[in-house]
Amino acid sequence: MKTWNFGIVGAGLIADFHAKAIADIPNAKLVGCCDIVSARAKELADKNNCQAFESYEELLKSDDVDIVTIATPSGAHMEPTIAAAEAGKHVMCEKPLDVTLERIDAMTEAHEKSGTRLGGIFPYRFNDSQTVLREAINSGRFGVITYAGIYVPWWRTDEYYKDSWHGTWKLDGGGALMNLSIHMVDMLCDVMPPIESLQAYTGTLGHKIEAEDTAAAVLRYTNGALGVIYGTTASYPGRFRRFEITGTKGTVIQVENSFTVWQFAEEKPEDEEIRRKYGQIEGGGGVADPAAITHDNHTRNFKAFLDSLESGKDFWISGAEARKAVEVILAIYKSTKEQTQVKLN
Template sequence: MRTWNIGIIGAGMVADFHARSIQHISNARLTGICGAGSGRAGTLAKQYNCREFPNYQAMLRSPEIDIVTIATPSGLHMEPAVEAALQGKHVLCEKPLDISPERIDTMIAAHAKAGTRLGGFFNYRFTDTVHLLKDAIEKERFGTITFASIHVPWWRSDAYYAHKWRGTLALDGGGAMMNQAIHMVDLLQYLVGPIDSLHAYTATLAHQIEAEDTATAILRFKNKALGSVYGSTASFPGQLRYISITGTKGTVILEDNSVKMWQFADEVAEDAQIRRQYATTTGSGGGASNPSAIPFELHAKNIAAFILAVETGEPFEIEGKEARKAVEIILAMYISAKENRSFQF
């Protein structure tokens, strides 16, 4: 079995999740890491017994490296992703893929031309409960889906935003929606389908930042269902995120990774087991108030799925074009809020 040598570009908090994840994948090896000069890359390289590269250009020129993960600030994703394509390296990039459709399209085009793979991190997709929910939708157990909503009532302190790039439009691309709620926006479109139109409001109510810390929108999906979105980093003390989907024959509510409601008109034998097995959320609450309080195992599943796609040539479910969709929806919310109008996709 081939071992895939992986380098990490970026040495902030999320790089540690990538490093731990790679160490738990049997056919992957963490080969190197590079940062922006803070010294953290050297610390991580010693911790994980890998090479510290002076910059991403040097890493991408290394014949050792097969795949890179990108964990830099959001507005700095495109440049290393494009350079990686030019150097023949596959890329798995943190969310958001980048902060504008134009920059994302440049990334996608570069990898399409090079014949390399570009994928994104949306690790919530790899939970058992999301798999079960997706299966129920595909089996049409909801009948006609009538409403779907996501709720991300999280909290971030002023200290969190003391990092100079957080909450900025140039490097973060936005606030609570683009950085925190984007995972749930991805799940909403992944599960319920494309959005037809939305009307949004955004506000900065609790923090001295350039971007929003609170946002909401009403939606109409292409399948005629209605929906809503709420995302915030101004909801003390931070509560669990949830997604709710309801229709003419069923309702499911997932809170974090647990099942709070799983009820269908046409009950099957597995339903009772699902309610029992996933009734309780374990762990720390998915980063509701502490961004580091998330399990690394879902990142590991995301990386392993990408490696499998590279090995086999099969599609990866979060290819560049798929990872782009959540960014497009959030930017539509920003336009709608700024111009006080509905946005039509």
């Protein structure tokens, strides 16, 4: 069995999750990392018994590296991703892929040209409860779906925004939506038809930052269903994220990784077991502390990427797929700026 050697670009908080995920995969090994702050790279390297490189350019010169994970600030994803493609390395890139569609498209094109793979990181897709929900939607159990909405009422302290990039347009690409609620926006992109149009408002109400800390949008999907996106980092003390979907034959409310409502007009034998298995609220990480999450679904995300490389099949969260959530969030920003409805599809 081939061992896939990883290098991590960026040695901040999320890089530690990448390192733990790689360590959990039997045929994966972390061989190097880098950061613009050399002390951070050394700390991560020492912790994981790998080499600290002076720059991503030096890391990419290493023949030992097969796959690069991008863990830099969001607006600095494109440059190392394109450089990796030119060096013949596959890439797994943190959300969002980058902060503009133009930069994302350049990343995708670079990997298409080089024949390497670009994969996105959206760990929520790998929750067991998400798989169960996806199957219920795809099998038509909701009848005519009339509504699907997400709610991310999180809290971040002022200290969170005191670094050089969080909440800035250049490096964060936005605020509550682009950095945090994007996980749940991706959930809509995963399980629902495309969003046809939206109308939105955003505000910077609880923090002194460039971008929004509160946003709300009303959606219409291409199947005619309606929906809502609500995301904030100004909701003390931070509450569980929530996904609601309803139709003419069923309703599900997912809170964190659990179901508080799982009800269908046509009951199936497995429904009671689903309610029992997923009835207790599990999760809660991230509502107020960005470090208070596990790396388990990062591991699943990375493992799925390796499986796609070994099988030759397309990776589920390709560059084009990971682009969708960014497109929706940028449409929300456009709707707010222009005070108008924005059409996407």
